[in-house]
Amino acid sequence: MKSKGIAVILLLCMLLSACGSSQQTGESTDTDSAEESVSASVTSATDEVEEIVWKDIPDVDEALQEYLPENGSYKEILWDMAGDTVYRFVRLLAEEGWTEGYCLQKLVNPYEKWECQAVGLTDWIEGVQCYVEEASLTKDGNLQLLLSDTERENFYWAEWTEEGPYTVLPTKIEGSLLNADFLSSNGKKWYIDSDRCSYLYLNSEFQFYDADFTSKTYGSQDMRGMFYQVTQTNDGTYVCGNDMGYRFTIWDAETGATVFSAKEAGAMESEGRVIFASSEEVYLCNTSSLLRFSLKDGSREILQGFENEGYLLSYVYAGTIRDDGTVVLLAKSNAETMLLEIPEKPEMNLKQELEFAISYTPSPFLRELVADFNRQNTEYNVTLRFPEADEDWNDFRSRITAEIGSGGGPDIIDDNMLDIGEAVRKGYLKDMTDACVQEKDRIWEAAWATGEVNGKNYMIPYSCRLWTLVSSEELVGRQETWNLTQLEQCLNDSGCSAALGGINTGELEPEAVFYYLGIFSKSDCGLIDWENGISHLNDQNAVKLMEFVKQHMDTGEMEEQGERIAEGEIPVVLTDIYDISTLQLVAALFHDKEIYIGFPVEQGEKGSFLSCDGVMVNQASQKEAGINEFVSYLLSPKTQQKIAAKACEGMAGIGLAVDKEALELFCEYALEGRYVDDYVTLVNTYNGFEYESMVLIRESVEKFRNAFESAGPMPDTQMLYSIIAEEAPAYFSGSRTAGEVCDVIHNRVQLYLNELQ
Numbered sequence: 001m002k003s004k005g006i007a008v009i010l011l012l013c014m015l016l017s018a019c020g021s022s023q024q025t026g027e028s029t030d031t032d033s034a035e036e037s038v039s040a041s042v043t044s045a046t047d048e049v050e051e052i053v054w055k056d057i058p059d060v061d062e063a064l065q066e067y068l069p070e071n072g073s074y075k076e077i078l079w080d081m082a083g084d085t086v087y088r089f090v091r092l093l094a095e096e097g098w099t100e101g102y103c104l105q106k107l108v109n110p111y112e113k114w115e116c117q118a119v120g121l122t123d124w125i126e127g128v129q130c131y132v133e134e135a136s137l138t139k140d141g142n143l144q145l146l147l148s149d150t151e152r153e154n155f156y157w158a159e160w161t162e163e164g165p166y167t168v169l170p171t172k173i174e175g176s177l178l179n180a181d182f183l184s185s186n187g188k189k190w191y192i193d194s195d196r197c198s199y200l201y202l203n204s205e206f207q208f209y210d211a212d213f214t215s216k217t218y219g220s221q222d223m224r225g226m227f228y229q230v231t232q233t234n235d236g237t238y239v240c241g242n243d244m245g246y247r248f249t250i251w252d253a254e255t256g257a258t259v260f261s262a263k264e265a266g267a268m269e270s271e272g273r274v275i276f277a278s279s280e281e282v283y284l285c286n287t288s289s290l291l292r293f294s295l296k297d298g299s300r301e302i303l304q305g306f307e308n309e310g311y312l313l314s315y316v317y318a319g320t321i322r323d324d325g326t327v328v329l330l331a332k333s334n335a336e337t338m339l340l341e342i343p344e345k346p347e348m349n350l351k352q353e354l355e356f357a358i359s360y361t362p363s364p365f366l367r368e369l370v371a372d373f374n375r376q377n378t379e380y381n382v383t384l385r386f387p388e389a390d391e392d393w394n395d396f397r398s399r400i401t402a403e404i405g406s407g408g409g410p411d412i413i414d415d416n417m418l419d420i421g422e423a424v425r426k427g428y429l430k431d432m433t434d435a436c437v438q439e440k441d442r443i444w445e446a447a448w449a450t451g452e453v454n455g456k457n458y459m460i461p462y463s464c465r466l467w468t469l470v471s472s473e474e475l476v477g478r479q480e481t482w483n484l485t486q487l488e489q490c491l492n493d494s495g496c497s498a499a500l501g502g503i504n505t506g507e508l509e510p511e512a513v514f515y516y517l518g519i520f521s522k523s524d525c526g527l528i529d530w531e532n533g534i535s536h537l538n539d540q541n542a543v544k545l546m547e548f549v550k551q552h553m554d555t556g557e558m559e560e561q562g563e564r565i566a567e568g569e570i571p572v573v574l575t576d577i578y579d580i581s582t583l584q585l586v587a588a589l590f591h592d593k594e595i596y597i598g599f600p601v602e603q604g605e606k607g608s609f610l611s612c613d614g615v616m617v618n619q620a621s622q623k624e625a626g627i628n629e630f631v632s633y634l635l636s637p638k639t640q641q642k643i644a645a646k647a648c649e650g651m652a653g654i655g656l657a658v659d660k661e662a663l664e665l666f667c668e669y670a671l672e673g674r675y676v677d678d679y680v681t682l683v684n685t686y687n688g689f690e691y692e693s694m695v696l697i698r699e700s701v702e703k704f705r706n707a708f709e710s711a712g713p714m715p716d717t718q719m720l721y722s723i724i725a726e727e728a729p730a731y732f733s734g735s736r737t738a739g740e741v742c743d744v745i746h747n748r749v750q751l752y753l754n755e756l757q
Contacts, residue, residue, distance in 0.1 A: 034152040048225045052309050054654065055111060055339035060088055063114035067103045071095040073697070074103070077132065079317035079337070082141035084109045084328050086318075086339070089135055092118065102132060104143060111339065119165045124158060130170070139232055152179075158613055206260040225249060228268050233276045242267045244389050245366060248293070249285055250274070260295045267367070275319040275327070283321065285329055287313040289375070292341060303327070304342055305375060311340070351378070354626050356615070357385045357400050357410035359393060359417050362456060365646055366654050372422065373633045380626035385410055404428050404618055408646035413727070415459045415614045420451070421716070423616070429458045430617040436460055439635040446657040449713035450612045461612035461633040463643055463655035465578040466515040466708050468608035469500075469516075470586055475571050480710075481607045484518060484525045484600040487572075496571050499552030503585060503686075507558045513730035514549045515721045516574055518542070521599040521607065522715035526694060533753040538739075538746035546731060553732070562689030565589045578655040579647040580670055580696075585684070585719050586698045588691035594700065596707035608713035612643060641665055656708075663708065670701050723748045 025295030068074060074090040081087065086107040094100050103118040119121040124130040124147060133155070134146040143160035147170060155178050156170040194218065230253060238254035248262040260282070268274070272286040280296045283303075290304040306313055315332040322328065330337070356370070362384055374381045387396040400417055403409030405428070423429050433456045440448060443461070451459030476482065477488055480667065482490070491499055500516065502508045508516075518527050528534070556564055564570050566589050578581060586594050598607020615634070617627055633639055640659035647653045648669040649677045673695030684691055724745060731741040 004367050007402075037211075043153060052304065052306075052311065053341040053343075055341060057107060057111045057337075058114055060105060060107075060114055061339065061578075063105060063116055064090065064103060067116055067118045068092060069094045069100050069466065072100065072366075077102075077135050078137065079330060080137040081084045081318035081320050081328075081330050082137055082139055084320045084322065085141060086330055087137055087141070087143070088110070089137075090407070091132070096250070098435065099131060104165075117164065123165070124170055125156070128154075130158075136230075142149045199610055200432065218429070226270075228270050228272065229274055231274060231276060233279070235279045238276075240268060245361075245386070246364075250282070250295075260293065260298075262293055262298065262300060271313075271315045273316045273318055275321060277321045283327060285319055285327075287316060290327060290329075294355055302375070303344075328585045352623055352626055353408035354380050354382045354412060354623055354630060355385055356412040356630075357417055358414040359386070359397060361386055361389075363654055367641065369634070369642070370606075371655075373630060377629060377633075380623070380629060382412075382630055404620065407620050409618055409620065411623055411627055412619055413616045413618060415451070415612065415616060418616065420616065420747075421453060422460055424453045424458055428619055429454050430619045430621070430624075431613040432460055432617055432631070433457045435624075436631060436635070439632065442637070442660055443635065443658050444610065444660060444663075444709075446606075446610045446713045447612050447709050450610065451614055451616075459612075459616045460631050460635070461614035461638075461658050464610045464612045464658050465576040465655050466573075466608060466704075466711055467576045467611055468596050468598050468651075468711075469572055469574055470590065470594050471597050472568070472590045473595050474568075476595055476597050476735050478595070479597065480706075481598055481601055483523075483602055484545070485698045487517065487600050488545075491552060491571065494568075494571050496569055497552060498554035498570045499549065499572065500554065501554065501561055501565050501570040501573045502575055503582065503589075504578075505574055508554070508574065509725075509729075510549050510732045511725050512721070513552075514546060514728055515717075515724050517549070517600055518545045519720050519724065520715060520717055521601050521605075521609070522717055523599070523601040523605050523607075525602065526602060526751075528749070533757045535746050535750040535753060537749055542742045542746070543738045546728070546742060550732055550738075558687060560688040561687075562589065562687035564688075566591070566689050579653050580649070581684075581706055583696060583700065584693060585686055586693070587696060588694075589686075589689065592697060592700060594703065596703055598707070606710060608707045608711040609707075609714045610711045611714040612658065635659070637661065645669065663705070665707055668699050670696050671698060716734065719752060720749055 045687070052210065064074060069092060072095055073093045076095060077089045077091055079086075079088050081524050088105040090103050090105070091099050092101045092103055094584075099121070101118055103116055106115045106117075107113075108115070121129040121131070128149050130147040131150070132145055133148050136144050138144060138412045141162060145158040145160065147156040147158050148154065155173045157173060158165070158170040159168040161167045161668065215253040225241050226746070227239050227241040229240040231238050231240060239251045239253050239260060241249060243249040243258075243261060248268050248545075249258060250260040251257065251337065252259050268284060269286045275283040275285065277283060277292075280294060282293050282295060283292060284291045288306060289302060290306075291299040292303055293299070304476075311331075311333060313331050313333050317332065317337075319327060319329040327342040327344075329338055329340045329342070358366075362370075367384070370382050370384060386394055397417055400409060404413070404418075404423075405426070413532045418428065419431070432451075436457060447461045449463050450461055450464075451457050469488075475494055479486075479757040500508055518525055522528075522530055526534055527545070528538075529536065554561075554570065556569070561570065565573060573586070573589065575582060575586060577586070596608060601607045615631060617631075621627060635658075637659060640657040643654060644657040644659075644662040644666040647666055648655050657663065686691060727741055727745050730736040731738050
């Protein structure tokens with residue numbers, strides 16, 4: 001919907017770039033995710049253990065000084081480890097920035113002195129200047145190199161062994177695919193295998209190229225995701241990263257098949273590394289924590305959280321496992337490179353798994369919240385279950401419903417997974433009224449009410465969106481609400497042809513406009529008597545509204561809708577507000593004269609509504625204590641403040657917080673303009689309308705606050721929309737009269753209302 005300016009482009013580039021030229025990542029795609037992951041138990045250490053040992057190492061830059069050209073500098077190519085020996089490989093640069101040679105630095109345990117060895121450009125092959133294109137370190141401590149000549153027309157494979165760079169003469173590569181364009185392709189990750197003198201290349205299409213570069217093979221359909229590391233072990237070569245479901249995954253580099261996939265929320269980072277302890281055990285080290293996985297049974301063990309110990313790591317270059325189980329990591333914190341020794345923890349206590357089924361691919365921020373809960377909780381671990389990329393949502397929902405209906409299924413379900421009223425009638429859901437009574441006073445009443453059935457709470461909300469209609473004060477003045485008659489009169493007086501536009505809604509068909517203006521709010525507009533369960537959709541008021549909508553159908557181009565709203569051609573907009581960027585857009589479209597007037601209602605009723613994301617609890621679950629802890633975590637002031645702060649970033653959040661004090665934080669951040677870059681202007685585009693990011697004025701924030709605080713719970717009228725969407729097009733296409741269509745809609749709606757009585 002929006003295309004950000006140069007600041008966003010720079011931000012994305014920073015996120016996608018790896019630290020160091022040898023740390024490159026593959027691109028993710030929208031293709032299918034890997035096969036169903038191993039169902040894993042999770043353990044976490046709780047016993048007291050020794051602290052992390054920070055090993056002082058000699059100054060690596062000082063050791064390099066005598067090898068630098070006069071007034072020259074260097075550029076790092078790789079940091080790595082073979083066993084517990086540390087290696088750094090650098091490019092030596094002249095004062096003008098030209099490459100003059102290379103230097104390999106090695107630090108052997110007990111890490112007292114760097115050994116350095118340099119090589120010039122013509123030392124590889126007599127009479128030929130050679131430059132390093134790619135480099136990798138084998139598990140035996142040999143440096144594998146891909147060299148090119150000055151013109152990048154000829155390429156060579158070279159090996160730098162313990163004896164030095166000239167022990168093995170470089171071999172020219174004759175493959176037809178290997179060329180400068182091939183090497184410059186985006187998304188590549190090389191691994192140079194000395195045993196076969198072969199090269200592994202992964203690009204965004206997951207292609208593998210053999211050693212001679214004359215033929216290529218493709219990875220299997222399993223191999224999809226983000227690749228961060230290629231590792232050679234005694235058992236083979238493996239690719240490590242995350243699949244499309246954001247699960248830590250290991251693939252076989254030869255076949256592309258999935259070797260391991262961790263179902264837990266923990267995932268690999270571009271700044272992290274994987275250490276193979278054996279064919280059955282791997283360590284995943286991210287900048288935040290050290291985890292141990294069993295490839296045999298899928299269990300996970302959290303060994304260390306670095307920040308809790310005072311280590312703010314920015315990169316993990318490599319690691320090794322000593323015979324006594326000590327993990328040695330080569331890491332970076334700010335500008336300092338360090339060695340960390342982490343003793344093995346002796347005893348582990350089993351954590352119980354709580355399965356949380358959600359109906360959509362979770363956002364990175366929701367994953368972050370789940371991972372945060374798992375890190376701090378010593379007894380329970382939440383795992384996310386959601387549809388695969390190629391899975392039909394209805395099939396997934398049906399399967400979850402069947403599991404719950406048979407007495408099994410996930411412990412926690414999101415509110416979109418089941419119809420709450422039907423699920424309560426069938427006895428699927430646990431009454432959470434008493435479990436959350438302490439949090440209730442902090443939560444907005446309208447949000448809380450979205451999970452109520454017969455006065456009891458079966459869905460606990462943790463985030464929300466404000467649904468409302470927005471117009472300009474030039475059209476509606478300062479009135480706070482309007483009824484259907486007033487809305488029709490305002491639109492007729494405006495002379496505008498289009499009645500309603502939408503933000504975050506896509507193109508609104510006329511049947512949707514009929515629903516939102518006359519049915520959605522569940523107001524007593526004369527079309528349905530909700531209290532007594534009587535439909536009046538066959539009388540003149542309904543026919544009149546149907547004809548009004550046809551008269552004001554939007555026939556303009558969707559690509560120009562933003563510009564048409566800003567110019568007053570579309571006077572009313574339907575929107576759901578869930579972050580700061582939507583507030584910015586509304587203010588810009590209506591030139592700071594926006595009015596959150598809401599849906600048509602009768603006097604005294606609420607015209608704006610809160611829709612919520614929340615959790616429901618499976619009646620069959622026996623893990624009540626853990627579920628209560630997770631729900632309390634979601635509703636805690638700290639988590640709610642995180643949600644509010646994330647909504648002010650305008651991206652990757654999960655909506656607005658439901659905590660009353662968190663709304664104050666959101667409004668405070670909006671007024672402070674924390675989301676606006678002071679140095680770079682962000683130019684946004686919405687359907688043909690361009691506007692700059694700006695700090696919202698106090699009046700705009702207060703108008704939003706008033707609409708939010710006065711909002712009611714989301715009406716449960718979705719089933720009626722399904723009926724209208726099926727029947728109303730017959731009128732708008734001209735095949736039936738408005739009266740005929742209203743009669744059909746009335747009969748179907750009345751049957752539905754009868755079922756509710």
